[in-house]
Amino acid sequence: MRTALVIGTGLIGTSIALALTGRGVRVYLADQDPDQPRTAAALGAGTDGLPEGPVELAVVAVPPARIAATLAELQRRGAARAYVDVGSVKGGPARELLALGGDPRSYLGTHPMAGKERSGPLAASADLFEGRPWVLTPTPRTETEVLNLALELASLCRAVPVVMDADAHDRAVALVSHTPQLVSSLVAARLESAEETAVRLCGQGIRDVTRIAASEPRMWLDILSANPGPVADVLSEVAADLDETVRALRALESADEAKRSAGAAGVEAVLRRGNAGRERVPGKHGAAPAVYESVAVHISDRPGELALIFADAGRAGVNIEDVRIEHATGQQAGLVELIVVPEAAPGLIAALRERGWSIRG
Known part of the structure; x- marks a missing residue:
């Protein structure tokens, strides 16, 4: 070309x-x-x-x-x-x-x-x-x-x-792209009128779920307007799951032991279905999902800290598969989760401790 x-x-x-x-x-x-x-x-x-x-x-x-x-x-x-x-x-x-x-x-x-x-x-x-x-x-x-x-x-x-196929593509992106955008926005919308004390408790979980809610609304309105049917189909299924989960949670409030047991089973079922679905998400480089371990390291919020951790992991001969950062509330510090293959975790922990890093757990 x-x-x-x-x-x-x-x-x-x-x-x-x-x-x-x-x-x-x-x-x-x-x-x-x-x-x-x-x-x-x-x-x-x-x-x-x-x-x-x-x-x-x-x-x-x-x-x-x-x-x-x-x-x-x-x-x-x-x-x-x-x-x-x-x-x-x-x-x-x-x-x-x-x-x-x-x-x-x-x-x-x-x-x-x-x-x-x-x-x-x-x-x-x-x-x-x-x-x-x-x-x-x-x-x-x-x-x-x-x-x-x-x-x-x-x-x-x-x-x-x-x-x-074009229509198969549209059904696929409704599931893996368009519906997640709306669900993320719906969760983030709950924060709009939340009390400040509640918002200050936000951790990595809510940040992960609402990350894409920061996207441009007009752009997403254009996208959703072009694929409304397949997205509505997926959201209808999500809505049905939500209704069942709400009923299960209400049952957990019951004084009746049988209802509480049924409620617990319902909540556990949706959590396990979530586990099974998450396991189907492709792993690194599109390969089959792999099992990793997380090594959590306390760091200060200053220039060069991440580079030092990565350099020390490299000296230990450990490949970092992924990384997540959680910032501490009200402190110039945070927690870095180094995602590695399970067999590399003990050696990495030992090497980082030897170099003065504080490991959580």
Whole structure:
């Protein structure tokens, strides 16, 4: 690939442009907001403005409601040899493009499974898609050259291509992306009117659950409006589970021993189902989930502390699989959880204690 046009220079579009430019592709940038491509160009994402002639690949990175119309206009102009979009919903835009008289042969719907809570070109990075799944939804009418260019796009962005049916994709993201966003927002909404004393007790659990609730509401309204049915289906199932769990918890308040026992069984059942579901989430590098141990280390909140811990773990010959940080309330200190394979934990604990670190537990 030598030339590309990116329409829409928000987080995803600018990140794609940065990745392509960094690998030698000449990228042109366009957006409804003229400030955005100027900002993206200043970041090194490409050239602000349309090319004089057709490019090899046009990448449409606009909100789902505008994808089909944007694609149809680009095809009418003959802007590229091939066209892809990177929206988070695939079935609707493809059908809308056909209704607008678009050419399904030169178009392929795609969805890079990556993002951030922040939006806009200033949040973009060339490595945003590295190692992440990039869904491709070809149809029998998709031309081979178009599929090859889409595969090359994913490769240049260091992503992992995954081929799916468009409607199957929409049902999948409703479960693993769109519903979690709403559930996170619903939990975070409970904090809006909570007493300050309660909010001050927030720990890592509530931070984990509500992290994505910081996302841009208008962006998510666009996404959810394009995939309302599958999301509503999943939420209905969650609502049924919540109703059962509420009844089980109410039963635990009963003076009747049999009701309390039934309530406890109901709560335990949902917790165990949660365990089973969590175990299906892919592990490191998309491999099967692995069992790890956590080594909790007390640290002060000052520059260089994390680097020292990692360096000491490296001297001990231990690979850190993951890391979590919990900050202490009202103190310039915190707890770092170093996630390692079980057989490495005893040696790591001994090595860190020898170097003066305080280990919890």
